[in-house]
Amino acid sequence: MTGPLVLVIDDEPQVHRFLRPALEAAGYAVERADTAAQGLRLAAARAPDAVLLDLGLPDADGQATLVKLREFSQVPVLVISARDRESEKVTALDAGADDYIEKPFGVAELLARIRAALRHRRAQQGTPETLLLPGLSINFAAREARPEGAGTLTLSPLEWDLLALLARNAGRVLTHRQLLTAIWGPAHVQDVPYLRVYIGQLRQKLGPAARLIRTEPGVGYRLLAD
Numbered sequence: 001m002t003g004p005l006v007l008v009i010d011d012e013p014q015v016h017r018f019l020r021p022a023l024e025a026a027g028y029a030v031e032r033a034d035t036a037a038q039g040l041r042l043a044a045a046r047a048p049d050a051v052l053l054d055l056g057l058p059d060a061d062g063q064a065t066l067v068k069l070r071e072f073s074q075v076p077v078l079v080i081s082a083r084d085r086e087s088e089k090v091t092a093l094d095a096g097a098d099d100y101i102e103k104p105f106g107v108a109e110l111l112a113r114i115r116a117a118l119r120h121r122r123a124q125q126g127t128p129e130t131l132l133l134p135g136l137s138i139n140f141a142a143r144e145a146r147p148e149g150a151g152t153l154t155l156s157p158l159e160w161d162l163l164a165l166l167a168r169n170a171g172r173v174l175t176h177r178q179l180l181t182a183i184w185g186p187a188h189v190q191d192v193p194y195l196r197v198y199i200g201q202l203r204q205k206l207g208p209a210a211r212l213i214r215t216e217p218g219v220g221y222r223l224l225a226d
Helices: 013-025 036-046 062-070 086-094 107-125 157-168 176-184 192-212
Strands: 005-009 029-033 050-053 077-081 099-102 130-133 136-139 144-147 173-175 213-216 220-223
Touching: 005 013, 005 036, 013 029, 013 107, 029 036, 036 050, 036 062, 050 062, 050 107, 062 077, 062 086, 077 086, 077 107, 086 099, 086 173, 086 176, 099 107, 130 157, 136 157, 136 192, 144 192, 157 176, 157 192, 157 220, 173 176, 176 192, 176 220, 192 213
Parallel strands: 005 029, 005 050, 050 077, 077 099
Antiparallel strands: 130 136, 136 144, 173 220, 213 220
């Protein structure tokens, strides 16, 4: 396969039997790792385009593995795990995961999340001046947002900063901590109700395009890219 390389780090053989044909059918090349140590070696040696990382590895916790991976690589990492506690999701996302998908999951959802993560990484490498989303156009240079069929929105500086941050990470979950730290500073990481007020204001101004802002309960928010 000559498509983007996806490294799957998971110790369950059935997961590999399920993922490899699904990914290859979608045009991806696939590399397999059954342990954290093997996964880190392959990530360094093969420089994959995306990593699917399980948290329950036999030789190391997946959270610790993610931290080590981020020491040398900014590859998109999608955590795939049966752990469904909000605290696990928040910890992984704050540590640098691009997304978190609970097992069991559907192939269509997984492929969509991978595409979103790859788009986000490409956008970071060459940030576009304008981002076109379903029903919404965002011009970063002009600091303007225009819903389909409507005029330019009147946004406060903080509302624009919040929308722009979500847009630059379209398709990716941003935790409450990440949003509050980036927009209001580290002294406000506990001010989640304050963040909810601004998200509510943004949704009201966006009108029908407000459907693009997805709430991830207990975790944060995602601006849908598809």
